[in-house]
Every structure is written in C-alpha cells, then in structure tokens.
Amino acid sequence: MLKDKDSAAIVAVTDMNRARQFYETTLGLSLISGDENVMQFATGSTALVVYRSDYAGSNKANAIVWGVGSEIEAIVADLKARGVVFEHYPDMNVQGDVHVAGDFKMVWFKDPDGNILHLNSL
Incomplete structure (x- = not known):
C-alpha cells in the first residue's frame, strides 16, 4: 500500500519566523513554499514540512x-x-x-x- 510512496519529515515549531531563520539560514535549506502556519523546505529529493503548533519540541x-x-x-x-x-x-x-x-x-x-x-x- 505505502511501500512505493514517498514520505516527508514534519516538525512542529512555536515561532515560524524563528524556525524559518534556523532551517533556511543555519541549516541552509531552500524554502519551497510557506505562510504563517506551514512552510515546506527542499532537502535532497524529499521535503521537510514545518508547521506552527503549541506542542512543538515535546517529542523526546x-x-x-x-x-x-x-x-x-x-x-x-x-x-x-x-x-x-x-x-x-x-x-x-x-x-x-x-x-x-x-x-x-x-x-x-x-x-x-x-x-x-x-x-x-x-
């Protein structure tokens, strides 16, 4: 069912501007699209989705x-x-x-x- 489908990483953040600075400038990723709630960055042949959430950083x-x-x-x-x-x-x-x-x-x-x-x- 999913074995031939692409997957992407998704990560929650609290501050979209701070996240954009980190992922774009510090890590060197290219922003594909984004708004105040969701951004997508190119990373190799896949994408990283960053979204705003009050639960950001709770994953250990x-x-x-x-x-x-x-x-x-x-x-x-x-x-x-x-x-x-x-x-x-x-x-x-x-x-x-x-x-x-x-x-x-x-x-x-x-x-x-x-x-x-x-x-x-x-």
Missing part, C-alpha cells in the same frame, strides 16, 4: 534524520561555525562532537524549539 526522540555519508565531519564543522550546539550522550564514544560506533558516525542537535535533529554517516 529524533524528529528529523539526515544520512550525510562521509561528509559528516565537514557538515558538523560548518554547523558548529553557524552556532549549532551538539548533544553529547553518555556511554558512547565521542570524538569532538561526533559519536562513533565502529564505522558509523552520528550527531544530534536541537532546533530552537528543542526538536531533536540527527545526522549520521549512512
């Missing part, structure tokens, strides 16, 4: 995941230069801001509403 798990492959260290350095602060989780091997498990690398950071965003080396 990953809200968005990007597989960035071997570019992970360069992207982390660029995001850090733009002011992104990375999460560090205990009981994991952390090298700088990157968590490492064998050949697999991953980082987590939050948007202004506390939504957890994740990059990995897949």
